[in-house]
Amino acid sequence: MLAGALLCCLLLGESAALGGVAVDLAAVDLAVLPDVEMPAAIRARVEALAAAFRRETGRGLVITDGTRRPERQAELMLRNLERGDDIVRNYANKRAARAVADAHAKVRRLPRAEILAALAAVIRAQVQAGDYVSKHLREGAVDVRCTDLNASQRATLKRLARARGVEVVDESRTPTPHYHLNFV
Numbered sequence: 001m002l003a004g005a006l007l008c009c010l011l012l013g014e015s016a017a018l019g020g021v022a023v024d025l026a027a028v029d030l031a032v033l034p035d036v037e038m039p040a041a042i043r044a045r046v047e048a049l050a051a052a053f054r055r056e057t058g059r060g061l062v063i064t065d066g067t068r069r070p071e072r073q074a075e076l077m078l079r080n081l082e083r084g085d086d087i088v089r090n091y092a093n094k095r096a097a098r099a100v101a102d103a104h105a106k107v108r109r110l111p112r113a114e115i116l117a118a119l120a121a122v123i124r125a126q127v128q129a130g131d132y133v134s135k136h137l138r139e140g141a142v143d144v145r146c147t148d149l150n151a152s153q154r155a156t157l158k159r160l161a162r163a164r165g166v167e168v169v170d171e172s173r174t175p176t177p178h179y180h181l182n183f184v
Contacts, residue, residue, distance in 0.1 A: 025060040025062070030051075031060055033064050036065060049181075059153070064145050073120075077100055077123075087101055093133050099133075123137070135182050144178060145178060161181055166181050
């Protein structure tokens with residue numbers, strides 16, 4: 001199934017650009033941005049969802065993010081903090097998000113590299129304690145590009161994901177629009 005479902009660097013016509021490579025989403029079930037990690041258990045479920053989505057809509061899905069390491073999570077949370085996002089409101093694990101926000105408040109005047117190191121240290125300690133600010137850190141989530149999906153395709157994706165026991169968090173109205181799919 002992997003060979004037919006997951007084609008990261010297919011050089012074809014229209015649709016999505018993945019790291020500068022054009023991918024024809026009518027020809028593949030799933031395209032994954034470079035450097036996106038997905039554990040096997042999640043990959044199989046994402047591939048099944050993408051195949052069902054393509055059967056119903058005639059186009060594949062683009063995965064823009066998967067498993068994250070604490071350093072990457074820190075980068076994304078810092079980006080959100082720098083643009084004024086309320087990360088405590090945006091994350092389901094409010095306590096863990098509050099700890100990151102509090103750490104940021106203490107070091108926000110330091111050089112960026114030191115800020116990132118401080119945030120990553122908080123997130124790393126949370127992960128070691130089994131407390132995850134994001135399901136991406138648990139190898140249990142992926143983000144799906146939605147900017148190129150019409151309303152019907154968006155509804156189909158949500159319906160198909162939920163039918164497979166996947167929680168869909170609609171982040172399509174955020175500064176980085178996507179659907180966050182939770183598998184754990």
